[in-house]
Amino acid sequence: MHPFIAKYLFYCLEFLRRENVFSFLKELEKNQYLSKSEISVLQKEKLNKLLKSVMSENSYYKRKYRGYDPIVDFASLPILTKEELRENYKALVTNKNQKYMDMVETSGSTGIPLQFYRDRVIFGYTLASLYRGHRWWGIDIGSKEAMLWGVPVSYKNRLKVKLKDIVLNRFRERAYNVNVDTLLDFYKKIQRKRPVYLFGYSSMVYEFAIFVEQMGLIGQDLYLKNIICTAEKINSFQKKKIEDIFGCKVISEYGATEAGILSFECPMGCNHISDDCVYVEIVDEKNNPVPDGKEGRVLVTVLHSFSSPIIRYDLGDIACKSTVNCSCGINLSSLEKIIGRTSDVVVTPHGQTYHSIVFYYFIKDFMEKHGGIKQFKVRQVAIDKLEFHFVIDHSSKKKIELYIKKQVLDKFGSDMKVAFIYHDYISRERSGKLRDFETVLDVALYKTNCSLKGN
Template identity: 30%
Template sequence: MKEAHAAFDAILSIPEGKYQDYLVTQRSEIVNFHLKNNPFYRKLIGKNSVENWNDLPVLTKKELQQPLTNRLSDGYSQKNVFVNKTSGSSGDPFVFAKDKQAHALTWASILHRFGWYGIDFNTSYQARFYGIPLDFIGYRKERLKDFLGHRYRFPIFDLSDAFLEKVLKHFRSKKFDYINGYTSSIVLFAKFLQTKNIILKEICPTLKVCMVTSEMLFDDDKTLLKTQFGIPIVNEYGASELDLIAFQNPNGEWQVNSETLFLEILDENNQPVPNGQEGRIVITSLYNKAHPFIRYDIGDIGILDERSTPKKPILKKLIGRTNDVALLPSGKKSPGLTFYYVTKSIIEDDGNVKEFVIRQTKIDTFEIDYVSEKELTSEQIKGIQEAIDNYLEPGLQFSYHRKNSLLRNSRGKLKQFISELT
């Protein structure tokens, strides 16, 4: 870590005027390394050198769904690398590896950004809203890691009021410095506090900041969190196989990690689009020699701000996942989050509905599963239908199912739009 911090600080010291040269050089070095030392990547490219960066193929998750040993660079094995598995939130999970230097640089990047808010991983106490393995060994292993990592974990598979009451009790008795975890679970805790008219900072004065990750943070949810927690709310966007991708800086900008990653926004022909235009988020890991992540399609759609520079790219908007697209009878394709935005503004206005997800079961049929104090009213249902007709297209059929809880994946993430069309 000492070497990684020094290397990271050296990258930070590169002036804006020379940063593009740094990116070009580092991109070239990582590509040439994998062309020389990684049979998997050399076969993907089909030749030993590439002149034009934009001629490099885009690496997809499907191509990575093969044994890890097939994808490791020469000189690396599962014994001398960091190995982990993606969450599978995109529907395409796979095992990946990072060499030790790249993994250490990832942590240097994380420590640097959390430091913007006065958080020190060695001393700051974290309230962690995450999933946890339920088998005995996995559970104890994570609890030990939490203890060593100076954090207390709240498993998020049970988010009933009874459980949230226990969470609240911990905040009354423990000196937490910050909150970190999945957006939907933290939002649900904030709604619980709202019903009790409690400001979290007032009962846990040591709290400084809350970082939410892994799921979309909507503007009204961010307002709710700021109100009920009484602390700054920071939006984090990352991927376990890469690094922190973007992290909200103290000026409120979603600053892209340009130190260890190179982020592109590409069109359907794998060519870069101008800043301000929407496209697929494609990322290159500049230092991972054990495993190639070069022009890697992470599966998200986003927009870079027009003010972006090589050293300080700014993510203007994260629209959603490329596989979260609703196909409509008219032939129109609409991001699934469009439905979520429209219905959210209507069914959550009175605080009755705690959470909901939308599932597309047929080309014209959608089902909404929701958790609430009471059933949706006919007026709310009518309002949703009118909004959908207006924003998308008329004739779509919706059914509503009130649930005691919503299905989360094995890590506790809540997928807010699901297409069940083949």
């Protein structure tokens, strides 16, 4: 479909859905060039408006914040957890605003389904925030898109997604249970349909890049302008490999179904936070703010969530804010690192805890020296045992095993046993995501002193 027709179709669709994406986009594109202090004032105004609204109209929050002045005591307000959202999503809805609400469902990082309500304003701002990021790279609404993404299970939802894909000028390959035939078909489809960009789960796009390389296909023949990776942290070796094979820049998008777009990478490499849509706090174990440049848990407040407020919501992620100003001209603040999920914790036989990001550093160092690992996953199957699952390319098993054993010994001590399991393919979750760490331990029992340092 011609991008102009696609943009017009999208305009009609969002007009019918009353999402106001175009007017929100205009507003957000103006905000990004305000000075840092003006953005901060705007964000505070939006935050205070939301807090005033919940204290006068939302009975759930009125109860939750009893004894607090939410505007003055914001940093000490009780947080909203995933479990709380899961159990109270109906009660969280603001009494007077039940019109134009949609029920949204996500698998959540734990795999336990999470349902909640979202109104059209939130949908509109989320899309506007996404398109603002796209437009930093010259990708406009209506540009043709190839997707490596999930496909719904039920026939009705599959049909809905198919129609949406047509209107939004995109086509998809399911990111679950792929094989040589489906990936080859996807490659040919991209060659034939000439999308402007590819969008997908980081690990799945990486897998596609490796497939293209191994099949002797030419990634640059696809003429992709950009590749947008999301939903999982993208490792630097994955990013480099994808960029080398397809000959275009990989862009990181960080978001959550519950909160919308949190950050989007600009052409200078900064992950700019959508300060005018979300208020992001980085806090320590006691919910106290940590200085910029230091890792902590991500709390998010969705600034336009009047109908079903999301305030100080613990996303279950670890990240840190940047201390440097970006030179791209956009004055939104930025995240320096997005590290991963708080639940991904390794426990040693002596009770010490580390974030599973340590494995990323293990693999990254190995890949920089030797390359050859196509997929990996680590499972802690007992307090003193780690299983390393690999799909490898040309690297010798012996080299990997010696390297991993040494890293584990140095990091976790001699009581931690290691097992290696090799596969042709490591299966993904039904959504298409690939979890690179799993544990059978109840990490909440150990997590009080988790070290976030990878090295």
